[in-house]
Amino acid sequence: MELLRPSSLAELDSASDKLLLAGGTEVVPLLRDGILRADVLVDVRGIVPRGINGNRIGAGTTLAELEAAPQIPEALRDACRLAASPQLRNMGSLGGNLLQSTRCWYWRLQYPCRLHGGDRCHAREGEHREHAIFANDFCASAHPSDVAAALLALGATLHTSRRELPLAELYRLPDEVDRELVTLEPGEVILELELPAVEASTYLKAMDRKRWAFPQVGVAAARVGGEVRLALAGGAPIPWLLSRPTALDAATPLPRTAWKVDVARALVRRALDRI
Numbered sequence: 086m087e088l089l090r091p092s093s094l095a096e097l098d099s100a101s102d103k104l105l106l107a108g109g110t111e112v113v114p115l116l117r118d119g120i121l122r123a124d125v126l127v128d129v130r131g132i133v134p135r136g137i138n139g140n141r142i143g144a145g146t147t148l149a150e151l152e153a154a155p156q157i158p159e160a161l162r163d164a165c166r167l168a169a170s171p172q173l174r175n176m177g178s179l180g181g182n183l184l185q186s187t188r189c190w191y192w193r194l195q196y197p198c199r200l201h202g203g204d205r206c207h208a209r210e211g212e213h214r215e216h217a218i219f220a221n222d223f224c225a226s227a228h229p230s231d232v233a234a235a236l237l238a239l240g241a242t243l244h245t246s247r248r249e250l251p252l253a254e255l256y257r258l259p260d261e262v263d264r265e266l267v268t269l270e271p272g273e274v275i276l277e278l279e280l281p282a283v284e285a286s287t288y289l290k291a292m293d294r295k296r297w298a299f300p301q302v303g304v305a306a307a308r309v310g311g312e313v314r315l316a317l318a319g320g321a322p323i324p325w326l327l328s329r330p331t332a333l334d335a336a337t338p339l340p341r342t343a344w345k346v347d348v349a350r351a352l353v354r355r356a357l358d359r360i
């Protein structure tokens with residue numbers, strides 16, 4: 086396997102058929118397990134900005150750097166602090182976190198499920214205690230990123246090597262025609278995130294251990310000008326915006342995910358109290 090380390094975006098543009106990598110905390114295990122395959126890896130750390138500049142955050146900034154940054158909104162700081170383990174946060178980048186793959190055990194074990202191009206959702210029919218409570222018809226996976234939920238509630242804008250888009254538009258629900266969960270094109274690189282000012286924000290997370298666990302349910306809340314934005318991690322195949330607290334009444338849990346709706350309600354209540 087070849088490893089390229091481009092030093093300019095121009096070099097990278099010719100890399101559309103290659104696998105990008107930053108901290109490698111997601112890419113390396115997926116390569117090891119044969120879920121991803123690549124002849125050429127492109128380490129993007131030489132070209133993706135790292136660090137915080139006013140309201141812009143380089144996508145190469147690590148979660149460890151963000152959890153210790155007093156100038157960013159609390160929701161983002163807390164989401165980074167509560168994610169993964171210290172070692173993973175030291176290596177894992179913001180951009181890589183937004184693009185991490187599902188933790189659905191059937192997908193990780195390479196069952197030929199819909200996200201792998203097959204015609205069944207093994208989780209819907211099988212074990213799905215950790216799965217989604219919204220938009221779980223086609224694929225019931227639950228998006229694992231704490232950070233993405235926080236950025237969604239905060240109303241972040243993404244700057245890529247090709248365009249500018251609201252974070253919400255980075256994600257899409259998979260369907261029969263297109264099984265992708267993200268809208269990035271091959272070779273497109275996330276460069277920076279831009280955050281609008283918010284008055285208050287928070288991120289609360291329920292996990293099955295106190296440390297180093299993915300969100301069973303994560304709730305991010307941000308307040309601007311009397312309006313509140315709420316987003317869920319672990320609630321749908323993609324980070325999920327709740328139009329209002331009562332939007333949880335419209336959840337469509339599977340037989341063994343109804344408990345998540347109760348947890349989400351409790352976290353939403355606490356998050357609203359906090360902000």
Ligand SMILES: Cc1cc2nc3c(=O)[nH]c(=O)nc-3n(C[C@H](O)[C@H](O)[C@H](O)COP(=O)(O)OP(=O)(O)OC[C@H]3O[C@@H](n4cnc5c(N)ncnc54)[C@H](O)[C@@H]3O)c2cc1C
Pocket residue numbers: 104105106107108109110111112113129133144145148167168169170173176177178179180181182183184185229230231232233273274275276297298299300
């Ligand atoms: C055991 C474990 C526990 C974890 N727990 C949590 C958790 O509780 N909460 C949570 O939110 N996350 C959790 N994570 C996810 C972790 O935060 C991510 O793996 C990490 O942030 C990914 O960053 P990276 O730089 O290592 O990405 P990489 O592995 O390098 O890349 C991940 C993906 O992003 C792409 N990519 C990377 N950077 C860019 C870029 N700038 N532009 C375009 N594409 C890019 C790669 O091609 C790849 O598809 C956990 C991970 C592990 C392994």
Ligand code: SF4
Pocket residue numbers: 187189190191192198199200201205206207208209216223224225226
């Ligand atoms: S939830 Fe999604 S990833 Fe998991 S088995 Fe079903 S289709 Fe596959």
